[in-house]
Amino acid sequence: MKIALTGHTTGLGRAIFDSFQAKNVDxxxxxxxxxxxxxQSGNQIRFITECLDHQxxxxxxxxxAGGHGQINLLNMLYREWSNDSSKTCIVIGSQAAxxxxxxNITYAAYKTTLDRVSELCSLNSxxxxxxxxxxxxxxxxxxQDVVNAILWVLDQPTxxxxxSITLRGR
Numbered sequence: 001m002k003i004a005l006t007g008h009t010t011g012l013g014r015a016i017f018d019s020f021q022a023k024n025v026d027x028x029x030x031x032x033x034x035x036x037x038x039x040q041s042g043n044q045i046r047f048i049t050e051c052l053d054h055q056x057x058x059x060x061x062x063x064x065a066g067g068h069g070q071i072n073l074l075n076m077l078y079r080e081w082s083n084d085s086s087k088t089c090i091v092i093g094s095q096a097a098x099x100x101x102x103x104n105i106t107y108a109a110y111k112t113t114l115d116r117v118s119e120l121c122s123l124n125s126x127x128x129x130x131x132x133x134x135x136x137x138x139x140x141x142x143x144q145d146v147v148n149a150i151l152w153v154l155d156q157p158t159x160x161x162x163x164s165i166t167l168r169g170r
Contacts, residue, residue, distance in 0.1 A: 007063020
């Protein structure tokens with residue numbers, strides 16, 4: 001398995017990156033801190049090109065950096081991968097797409113759009129596209145819970161599509 005992960009240097013992205021590295025999975029991280037501002041179209045094209053050149057089979061779109069970076073990357077991946085059943089894309093969305101719990105309304109609107117675009121990109125497609133929507137990380141919901149959800153999605157047999165997982169602490 002070869003994985004490309006956006007937003008890998010802090011928080012949830014760091015936990016995802018470290019978990020796969022500990023399992024000796026070939027994972028590459030892409031974030032602003034290593035020269036990939038994925039809100040910029042040139043870096044989006046560079047990211048997609050590197051995924052194709054490195055023969056990545058799984059992309060985890062994690063980072064929200066404003067703009068439409070995740071949405072643009074998802075659309076680009078859709079054009080490249082949607083007819084390939086060996087490819088997987090996991091979108092890290094947010095519960096803010098389902099209800100706005102005192103979050104920034106702009107963030108909620110963006111994540112709602114991302115959720116809808118990922119749904120449209122999964123229709124009539126061969127690739128596996130899943131949306132994992134965590135709530136706020138805190139005393140109950142931990143980053144490792146999201147990592148475990150990603151691992152579970154990736155562990156499903158070919159032909160099984162997990163469309164969406166919502167995680168939240170109670």
